[in-house]
Amino acid sequence: MKLNYKIIFHFFGLLLLFNGGFMLLASLVSLIYKDGATIGIFEAAGLTILTGLLVMFYTKSHKKEMNKREGYIVVGLGWIIMSLSGTLPYVFSGAIPSFTNAFFETMSGYTTTGASILNDIEAMPEGILFWRSLTHWIGGMGIIVLAIAVLPLLGIGGMQMFAAEAPGPNADKLHPRITDTAKRLWLIYFGYTAAETILLKVAGMSFFDAINHALCTLSTGGFSTKNASVAYWNNQPIIQYIIIIFMFLAGTNFVLSYFAFKGKVQKVLHDGEFKLYFKFIAAFTIIAALIIYFQADVSKSSIIHPMVWGEAESAFRHALFQVLAIVTTTGFVTADYTLWSPFLVVFFFGLMFLGGSAGSTSGGVKVIRHLILIENGFLEFKRSLHPNAILPLRYNKRSISGDIVFNIQGFFILYMLSFIVGALVFSMLGIDFKSSVGLAASSLGNVGPALGDFGPVNNYAALPSLGKWWASFLMLIGRLELFTVLILLMPFFWRNR
Amino acid sequence: MKLNYKIIFHFFGLLLLFNGGFMLLASLVSLIYKDGATIGIFEAAGLTILTGLLVMFYTKSHKKEMNKREGYIVVGLGWIIMSLSGTLPYVFSGAIPSFTNAFFETMSGYTTTGASILNDIEAMPEGILFWRSLTHWIGGMGIIVLAIAVLPLLGIGGMQMFAAEAPGPNADKLHPRITDTAKRLWLIYFGYTAAETILLKVAGMSFFDAINHALCTLSTGGFSTKNASVAYWNNQPIIQYIIIIFMFLAGTNFVLSYFAFKGKVQKVLHDGEFKLYFKFIAAFTIIAALIIYFQADVSKSSIIHPMVWGEAESAFRHALFQVLAIVTTTGFVTADYTLWSPFLVVFFFGLMFLGGSAGSTSGGVKVIRHLILIENGFLEFKRSLHPNAILPLRYNKRSISGDIVFNIQGFFILYMLSFIVGALVFSMLGIDFKSSVGLAASSLGNVGPALGDFGPVNNYAALPSLGKWWASFLMLIGRLELFTVLILLMPFFWRNR
Ligand SMILES: [K+]
Ligand SMILES: [K+]
Numbered sequence: 001m002k003l004n005y006k007i008i009f010h011f012f013g014l015l016l017l018f019n020g021g022f023m024l025l026a027s028l029v030s031l032i033y034k035d036g037a038t039i040g041i042f043e044a045a046g047l048t049i050l051t052g053l054l055v056m057f058y059t060k061s062h063k064k065e066m067n068k069r070e071g072y073i074v075v076g077l078g079w080i081i082m083s084l085s086g087t088l089p090y091v092f093s094g095a096i097p098s099f100t101n102a103f104f105e106t107m108s109g110y111t112t113t114g115a116s117i118l119n120d121i122e123a124m125p126e127g128i129l130f131w132r133s134l135t136h137w138i139g140g141m142g143i144i145v146l147a148i149a150v151l152p153l154l155g156i157g158g159m160q161m162f163a164a165e166a167p168g169p170n171a172d173k174l175h176p177r178i179t180d181t182a183k184r185l186w187l188i189y190f191g192y193t194a195a196e197t198i199l200l201k202v203a204g205m206s207f208f209d210a211i212n213h214a215l216c217t218l219s220t221g222g223f224s225t226k227n228a229s230v231a232y233w234n235n236q237p238i239i240q241y242i243i244i245i246f247m248f249l250a251g252t253n254f255v256l257s258y259f260a261f262k263g264k265v266q267k268v269l270h271d272g273e274f275k276l277y278f279k280f281i282a283a284f285t286i287i288a289a290l291i292i293y294f295q296a297d298v299s300k301s302s303i304i305h306p307m308v309w310g311e312a313e314s315a316f317r318h319a320l321f322q323v324l325a326i327v328t329t330t331g332f333v334t335a336d337y338t339l340w341s342p343f344l345v346v347f348f349f350g351l352m353f354l355g356g357s358a359g360s361t362s363g364g365v366k367v368i369r370h371l372i373l374i375e376n377g378f379l380e381f382k383r384s385l386h387p388n389a390i391l392p393l394r395y396n397k398r399s400i401s402g403d404i405v406f407n408i409q410g411f412f413i414l415y416m417l418s419f420i421v422g423a424l425v426f427s428m429l430g431i432d433f434k435s436s437v438g439l440a441a442s443s444l445g446n447v448g449p450a451l452g453d454f455g456p457v458n459n460y461a462a463l464p465s466l467g468k469w470w471a472s473f474l475m476l477i478g479r480l481e482l483f484t485v486l487i488l489l490m491p492f493f494w495r496n497r
Numbered sequence: 498m499k500l501n502y503k504i505i506f507h508f509f510g511l512l513l514l515f516n517g518g519f520m521l522l523a524s525l526v527s528l529i530y531k532d533g534a535t536i537g538i539f540e541a542a543g544l545t546i547l548t549g550l551l552v553m554f555y556t557k558s559h560k561k562e563m564n565k566r567e568g569y570i571v572v573g574l575g576w577i578i579m580s581l582s583g584t585l586p587y588v589f590s591g592a593i594p595s596f597t598n599a600f601f602e603t604m605s606g607y608t609t610t611g612a613s614i615l616n617d618i619e620a621m622p623e624g625i626l627f628w629r630s631l632t633h634w635i636g637g638m639g640i641i642v643l644a645i646a647v648l649p650l651l652g653i654g655g656m657q658m659f660a661a662e663a664p665g666p667n668a669d670k671l672h673p674r675i676t677d678t679a680k681r682l683w684l685i686y687f688g689y690t691a692a693e694t695i696l697l698k699v700a701g702m703s704f705f706d707a708i709n710h711a712l713c714t715l716s717t718g719g720f721s722t723k724n725a726s727v728a729y730w731n732n733q734p735i736i737q738y739i740i741i742i743f744m745f746l747a748g749t750n751f752v753l754s755y756f757a758f759k760g761k762v763q764k765v766l767h768d769g770e771f772k773l774y775f776k777f778i779a780a781f782t783i784i785a786a787l788i789i790y791f792q793a794d795v796s797k798s799s800i801i802h803p804m805v806w807g808e809a810e811s812a813f814r815h816a817l818f819q820v821l822a823i824v825t826t827t828g829f830v831t832a833d834y835t836l837w838s839p840f841l842v843v844f845f846f847g848l849m850f851l852g853g854s855a856g857s858t859s860g861g862v863k864v865i866r867h868l869i870l871i872e873n874g875f876l877e878f879k880r881s882l883h884p885n886a887i888l889p890l891r892y893n894k895r896s897i898s899g900d901i902v903f904n905i906q907g908f909f910i911l912y913m914l915s916f917i918v919g920a921l922v923f924s925m926l927g928i929d930f931k932s933s934v935g936l937a938a939s940s941l942g943n944v945g946p947a948l949g950d951f952g953p954v955n956n957y958a959a960l961p962s963l964g965k966w967w968a969s970f971l972m973l974i975g976r977l978e979l980f981t982v983l984i985l986l987m988p989f990f991w992r993n994r
Pocket of ligand 1: 112113114220221222329330331446447448
């Protein structure tokens with residue numbers, strides 16, 4: 001079957017139009033702050049909107065038919081088109097003159113990774129910083145559509161199971177219209193962002209910092225308007241606790257928030273993934289807090305730790321903050337956890353593979369996949385002793401088919417393979433073992449900070465150009481659950497039969 | 498059903514008897530070399546044989562019935578009993594006074610890991626060195642039985658597929674008698690060991706060094722009689738090429754050697770796993786050789802590289818030797834590959850997860866599992882585009898059931914999980930990131946040399962006591978394909994129903 005190119009390009013046009021609209025918003029912010037970048041951002045917006053309109057006009061006679069192949073192309077190449085057009089505000093305003101750097105920063109934005117090549121963030125024009133935060137937030141919106149409306153239909157990595165949980169009409173084929181479900185969840189996403197902005201402002205942040213950090217929290221992105229990231233507010237614990245709460249929420253399934261707002265709190269408390277997510281965070285925080293309190297020497301860090309509420313609270317807060325920042329893959333930084341202890345380095349490295357919940361904006365493998373793999377692992381042990389017993393895997397009281405477990409196993413293996421190949425390529429560029437391995441895990445999991453030369457107190461500016469492109473690729477495949485992008489690299493995909 | 502403890506202990510008695518017999522052989526070697534350890538080793542042999550006989554005598558009235566549970570116990574605890582009794586020659590002769598060290602060295606022997614706590618190997622009595630090499634060789638024999646007669650029946654990690662390839666009668670339940678197949682393969686194992694001994698002697702090694710290195714090659718163990726390992730013969734390329742050939746053979750399925758000796762060479766050349774094993778080694782050797790030749794600075798190493806046949810040959814030989822040493826999990830050392838380039842560190846680290854062929858004495862994940870996972874990965878991409886097409890996975894012209902793929906996926910995931918937990922525990926003992934990660938991968942894969950502080954030019958003497966016990970545990974579970982040991986840790990396993 002021939003590809004329906006017209007509908008694909010129609011979607012691309014729509015994406016550009018949408019992206020240009022957000023750029024207009026950024027140019028407005030730039031105008032308000034008189035930061036000198038207004039014209040550059042406005043030109044970027046104009047060019048993007050115009051291109052989008054032209055493409056939509058020339059493809060308006062498309063057949064309203066889409067199958068899986070068109071779906072994969074729209075998702076995979078769509079993210080790339082967003083990133084290409086998203087570089088324009090940086091390039092036109094002169095804020096990031098190098099195209100490689102601009103592309104990296106934009107891809108890091110849309111994939112909600114939050115790794116940055118900016119050496120002096122605070123010197124950037126406000127409009128540009130706002131645009132940078134917006135790329136996160138737009139990426140987060142995209143992930144919600146993807147999780148609810150696209151991935152389950154494409155049958156990616158066991159996510160069809162999660163889809164059965166989502167409220168609203170269950171579409172049974174790809175539909176060009178975004179489902180009602182996605183709209184409901186966007187509303188929650190928007191509402192949380194607004195709430196965090198207000199709370200951060202009330203707690204003492206400037207309005208500009210507040211809205212930027214809110215945009216970057218709910219998207220689990222992690223860009224900050226400060227060079228020191230959230231460590232800038234180490235003397236204001238309340239600000240950090242607010243971010244902690246919203247990181248926690250951003251890492252949960254937004255469908256659960258929907259249930260909570262509908263008063264169905266029982267559904268939240270009995271959700272298997274939510275329970276495990278909570279337990280993971282609690283357990284890891286306790287471990288990290290004890291080690292920081294009894295063992296780590298925070299004075300070794302370049303980050304200042306005033307301990308305004310005492311040493312115990314500081315240990316607890318930084319443990320909780322950094323555990324959440326890594327588990328939810330937000331990647332904000334309040335402390336350099338790579339200095340805490342050799343154990344915590346391996347520990348946080350391992351956490352990069354965890355990920356938040358399905359149906360959240362977080363990256364990584366996701367808690368639900370770990371849950372299914374762990375439960376299946378135990379069942380396998382039982383099955384090997386009692387080969388004739390029927391031992392079905394159950395999740396939230398429904399039994400999970402073997403096909404879904406198979407899918408999830410395949411996803412995990414592909415993830416580990418991508419990680420190893422990812423690290424190999426970084427090491428080919430002369431990057432040492434620890435940094436290579438950290439970069440691969442962090443890029444693939446859309447975390448942000450890595451290890452070694454690219455740890456929490458460093459940025460990605462020192463990465464060689466090729467390394468920036470490779471990291472961009474890893475961010476993209478990690479964000480789009482691997483299959484969606486990698487299938488585009490298969491020759492059979494492009495064969496018309 | 499109650500466990501048939503009597504038959505379990507009967508097996509343990511048999512193992513002790515068998516182990517004691519080998520100790521007698523070592524005491525004979527000790528006597529010949531008049532190394533002063535003869536009485537110690539003889540006492541160890543006597544005690545072990547006596548205990549074995551007593552246990553066998555008191556359990557001689559056992560019911561000749563074994564089910565899977567007894568099978569798991571015999572395998573898992575059997576390896577531990579071998580290791581406990583195997584420490585006696587070290588302890589009684591005073592060669593390794595610390596029990597922790599003696600146990601580590603013995604477990605490293607029987608699991609064919611080859612990691613050593615000996616700082617001065619060359620100062621050891623010959624009888625003790627011979628015993629050390631024998632532990633490898635006995636471990637290799639055990640692995641052959643395990644692969645042919647035990648694992649397939651227990652259905653571990655997809656190995657039932659491999660069993661269908663093995664010659665001889667196909668038992669359909671656990672059988673106390675070692676199958677004819679195992680005997681045939683032992684003969685090949687013995688023949689290869691004899692052949693390598695002769696060739697090494699002819700090439701210029703002392704007879705003692707020759708037989709020890711042959712015992713440690715065919716078992717893919719990697720203990721050496723020299724402090725510098727095989728780098729001791731860096732000025733004698735022929736010796737190293739002989740070891741290369743036998744490492745290659747030791748990493749192949751012994752069943753294929755059987756076919757080759759029967760004249761069925763076509764069966765060898767068309768074997769999917771053998772072809773991939775060969776391609777892996779060829780490709781990795783070319784990559785490593787080019788990097789050593791054009792980029793690496795061998796003079797940085799503490800190992801001397803005389804380059805008797807020129808720089809190109811030296812680069813090729815060390816590349817081939819180290820690739821084989823890691824892929825086959827032998828772990829012999831002719832060069833410090835951790836100094837070659839940052840890329841090759843990550844590269845060799847990745848190779849630790851590869852492993853040789855099923856039905857060989859090598860450790861690691863094994864080529865056949867990678868083959869099935871890779872082929873299934875490609876099929877999954879095709880399946881996601883054509884969900885209704887029937888795309889069966891084929892190996893050696895037979896189609897592979899989904900259950901087997903499921904099993905192999907489960908094995909791989911458990912392997913990665915064990916690796917991550919393994920590294921976490923090492924890092925808890927204060928070991929840095931690179932060393933922790935290297936130790937976990939190397940111990941689990943039964944490779945031997947790791948990275949960082951425990952790299953090819955170091956040994957494991959500096960590991961804290963707890964770390965030695967943990968490494969021993971990882972070696973054991975890695976060697977016994979994880980499930981076999983880990984199932985013994987499950988509470989349900991010990992429940993009588
Ligand atoms: K992030
Ligand atoms: K070894």
